[in-house]
Amino acid sequence: MSLEKINNPLNARHWIGHMETDYRYTLGVAGERFLKEIKENARIMGAKCPKCSVVFVPPRLYCEKCFTKLEEWVDVGKRGEIYTYTITTIDVDGKKLEKPQIYALIKFEGAHGGLIHRIGETEKVYIGMKVEAVFKPPNERKASINDIAYFKPAER
Amino acid sequence: MFGKKRVAIVGAGVTLFRRNLKETGKELAYHAAKMALEQAGMELHDIQSVVVGSAPDAFDGVHMKGEYLADGAGAYHKPYMRVFVGGATGVFAPLAGWWHVASGKFDTCLVVCEEKMSSCYPHPQYAFTTIFDPILERPIGMNLIWIFALEMNRYMHKHNIKKEDIALVSVKNKRNALDNPIAQLAANITVEDVLNSEIMAWPVQRLDVSPTSDGAAAVVLVSEDVAKEVTDNPVWIDGVGWCIDSTHWTNRDLYYPDYVEYAARMAYKMAGIKNPPKEIDVAEPYDPFDYKELHHMEGLLLCKKGEAPKLTREGVTQRDGDLPVCPSGGLLGVGNPISAAGLMKVCEIFWQLRGEAGKRQVPGDPRTGVAQAWGDLMQYSSVIVLRR
Numbered sequence: 058m059s060l061e062k063i064n065n066p067l068n069a070r071h072w073i074g075h076m077e078t079d080y081r082y083t084l085g086v087a088g089e090r091f092l093k094e095i096k097e098n099a100r101i102m103g104a105k106c107p108k109c110s111v112v113f114v115p116p117r118l119y120c121e122k123c124f125t126k127l128e129e130w131v132d133v134g135k136r137g138e139i140y141t142y143t144i145t146t147i148d149v150d151g152k153k154l155e156k157p158q159i160y161a162l163i164k165f166e167g168a169h170g171g172l173i174h175r176i177g178e179t180e181k182v183y184i185g186m187k188v189e190a191v192f193k194p195p196n197e198r199k200a201s202i203n204d205i206a207y208f209k210p211a212e213r
Numbered sequence: 214m215f216g217k218k219r220v221a222i223v224g225a226g227v228t229l230f231r232r233n234l235k236e237t238g239k240e241l242a243y244h245a246a247k248m249a250l251e252q253a254g255m256e257l258h259d260i261q262s263v264v265v266g267s268a269p270d271a272f273d274g275v276h277m278k279g280e281y282l283a284d285g286a287g288a289y290h291k292p293y294m295r296v297f298v299g300g301a302t303g304v305f306a307p308l309a310g311w312w313h314v315a316s317g318k319f320d321t322c323l324v325v326c327e328e329k330m331s332s333c334y335p336h337p338q339y340a341f342t343t344i345f346d347p348i349l350e351r352p353i354g355m356n357l358i359w360i361f362a363l364e365m366n367r368y369m370h371k372h373n374i375k376k377e378d379i380a381l382v383s384v385k386n387k388r389n390a391l392d393n394p395i396a397q398l399a400a401n402i403t404v405e406d407v408l409n410s411e412i413m414a415w416p417v418q419r420l421d422v423s424p425t426s427d428g429a430a431a432v433v434l435v436s437e438d439v440a441k442e443v444t445d446n447p448v449w450i451d452g453v454g455w456c457i458d459s460t461h462w463t464n465r466d467l468y469y470p471d472y473v474e475y476a477a478r479m480a481y482k483m484a485g486i487k488n489p490p491k492e493i494d495v496a497e498p499y500d501p502f503d504y505k506e507l508h509h510m511e512g513l514l515l516c517k518k519g520e521a522p523k524l525t526r527e528g529v530t531q532r533d534g535d536l537p538v539c540p541s542g543g544l545l546g547v548g549n550p551i552s553a554a555g556l557m558k559v560c561e562i563f564w565q566l567r568g569e570a571g572k573r574q575v576p577g578d579p580r581t582g583v584a585q586a587w588g589d590l591m592q593y594s595s596v597i598v599l600r601r
């Protein structure tokens with residue numbers, strides 16, 4: 058650890074007027090690998106606990122049930138099922154949205170958990186509906202959950 | 214007996230609940246604490262320890278809110294702590310007070326809960342944006358109303374529940390609140406009013422939701438020895454329970470709050486309650502949304518899964534029904550200054566069991582009541598069982 062030593066107080070880092078505070082978050086070890094898989098391979102991965110035989114989506118570093126470190130990762134596919142949904146009509150500030158937006162919790166077969174995301178290319182939505190991820194083109198992906206543009210109704 | 218000492222509530226107080234009160238958070242805490250002490254017939258110097266409950270610092274806009282509220286809560290030069298478990302704080306704070314006294318360490322503990330949500334401008338909803346996972350959820354644009362919409366939709370889907378039946382909770386609680394002098398949103402409304410109110414995030418509509426509020430509540434806890442000295446009417450804390458579910462809300466069964474059940478079972482076991490619907494005379498489950506009262510009745514084992522809407526429709530949960538639920542008017546009618554709303558429910562059960570609830574008094578000489586609060590990201594539950 059090093060400390061910044063300042064002899065001239067004028068050299069101290071300072072702000073005049075309004076000071077903005079924001080945060081920068083790390084993706085985490087499991088999070089980085091998860092988002093890299095989405096960015097580079099357009100794959101949605103889960104992490105499997107060998108003890109509990111549970112595949113967690115999104116993947117994590119450890120199993121919350123038994124504290125085993127999770128090292129086995131599996132591709133859960135880009136297709137899932139709508140577990141529940143909402144159609145929002147107002148934004149965080151309470152302002153009316155131009156167009157209602159569907160958000161859903163999507164669960165993947167054989168996996169525990171799921172992803173929350175937008176539903177696109179449809180106005181019809183129901184619980185149990187099969188959907189699939191629509192990825193942004195590779196050059197637009199930034200290792201963000203928004204590299205998945207949205208989920209659309211899955212073709213049969 | 215659990216703990217070294219049996220613990221009683223001997224005084225309670227609540228301030229007005231309003232969208233925007235002139236008083237600061239400290240001043241609100243002071244008023245509630247003073248009322249509770251007056252009802253207990255005690256002075257501040259009789260208090261040996263203080264617990265404060267308050268929800269996110271972001272509402273008041275004062276970081277280290279516990280330290281900020283200390284003087285208003287009567288904690289000057291006393292052993293003091295703040296507890297915080299999100300929306301479940303209001304019932305968790307008296308649990309923390311319980312272990313102060315049950316441990317034998319203190320004979321008296323003043324428990325104060327405060328929230329001043331109006332400081333957060335333009336709307337406290339904004340303070341909730343940072344409660345979501347910064348990597349996976351915030352980039353999608355999460356907001357609190359719609360995660361409840363997701364839960365409500367799953368609950369309705371699982372048991373095939375109609376919105377009409379859920380709306381009955383809002384109608385009942387807002388009507389009950391007409392008899393509560395502190396209430397912010399007391400009203401005589403109809404199911405149609407709820408169904409015709411603005412859609413926020415389907416299936417959540419404006420009148421399904423409790424308001425944001427300023428307010429405070431307080432209770433005085435004492436050991437059995439002190440209780441005998443100060444009152445003929447102690448109300449005993451006979452059961453305490455608390456539990457948290459997975460951090461990952463996407464991994465929960467959203468249709469049923471099993472963490473509420475675990476907390477309830479813990480409290481019932483301690484209180485020796487084997488058949489909750491028969492043995493509990495009055496209940497105050499947490500009702501920030503109308504469907505949550507139903508969800509929580511089921512989690513509290515007051516009925517079977519999916520059965521709460523039926524009991525509501527049949528009038529069982531009305532103030533004069535077999536199992537009065539939220540006779541206070543609940544968060545939907547009285548208001549929702551988060552932690553203060555939870556402790557208000559404990560105060561209500563205290564007054565109901567002492568026969569002091571005035572126009573809100575449930576008939577039948579109730580002896581046992583339960584209050585519950587719910588919080589963090591739809592995952593925490595705190596439960597208290599009171600008996601006279």
Ligand SMILES: [Zn+2]
Pocket residue numbers: 106107108109110120121122123124125
């Ligand atoms: Zn495991």
